[in-house]
Amino acid sequence: DAKTTQPPSMDCAEGRAANLPCNHSTISGNEYVYWYRQIHSQGPQYIIHGLKNNETNEMASLIITEDRKSSTLILPHATLRDTAVYYCIVRPPGQSAGNKLTFGGGTRVLVKP
Amino acid sequence: EAQVTQNPRYLITVTGKKLTVTCSQNMNHEYMSWYRQDPGLGLRQIYYSMNVEVTDKGDVPEGYKVSRKEKRNFPLILESPSPNQTSLYFCASSLNRDSYEQYFGPGTRLTVT
Numbered sequence: 001d002a003k004t005t006q007p008p009s010m011d012c013a014e015g016r017a018a019n020l021p022c023n024h025s026t027i028s029g030n031e032y033v034y035w036y037r038q039i040h041s042q043g044p045q046y047i048i049h050g051l052k053n054n055e056t057n058e059m060a061s062l063i064i065t066e067d068r069k070s071s072t073l074i075l076p077h078a079t080l081r082d083t084a085v086y087y088c089i090v091r092p093p094g095q096s097a098g099n100k101l102t103f104g105g106g107t108r109v110l111v112k113p
Numbered sequence: 114e115a116q117v118t119q120n121p122r123y124l125i126t127v128t129g130k131k132l133t134v135t136c137s138q139n140m141n142h143e144y145m146s147w148y149r150q151d152p153g154l155g156l157r158q159i160y161y162s163m164n165v166e167v168t169d170k171g172d173v174p175e176g177y178k179v180s181r182k183e184k185r186n187f188p189l190i191l192e193s194p195s196p197n198q199t200s201l202y203f204c205a206s207s208l209n210r211d212s213y214e215q216y217f218g219p220g221t222r223l224t225v226t
Contacts, residue, residue: 042219043203043217044205093213100146100161
């Protein structure tokens with residue numbers, strides 16, 4: 001799996017957009033970008049994934065640069081419940097026999113009132 | 114509601130006393146797996162199952178057993194728990210090997226004294 005680099009922490013004001021960057025300069029052509037988050041001691045939660053095109057769902061938007069070496073997760077209107085550690089993962093689907101997820105350090109996001 | 118449930122959520126036990134942590138999913142998923150999460154070590158996969166009666170070792174299987182007799186259930190068994198198995202455990206499920214989205218249970222915090 002390609003290595004990812006994320007800032008260790010960031011603060012965000014409630015109601016504002018939160019933009020979480022992720023660098024994955026060694027990404028291969030068949031590798032997808034996934035985002036998960038983990039609210040303190042709860043089970044990780046899938047947010048979104050993408051390959052080349054920008055993606056949007058009810059939780060967030062994912063912007064992938066044209067060269068695919070970096071991406072940004074956007075939480076459009078952050079709420080206090082969005083306080084969590086956010087993980088960016090890059091890997092091809094089905095590569096791991098156990099569909100294993102491996103989290104790096106992630107970005108600890110604190111949403112402030 | 115689609116979910117993965119785990120029981121118990123918290124458990125304190127003594128060395129050598131056999132225990133079972135149950136996991137159940139109601140999404141008819143083929144894949145299920147167990148992870149443990151420790152500070153500084155991230156998520157590590159213990160065992161996974163591709164379907165009923167099919168299980169395989171993950172990265173840290175020593176000291177654990179699993180079974181998959183029914184599609185919805187995937188219990189984790191510690192035959193003789195030791196203090197180094199004190200951890201936060203998560204069960205996860207996904208539709209199949211290529212699924213981008215994995216669903217995690219709420220976690221079981223185990224302390225072995």
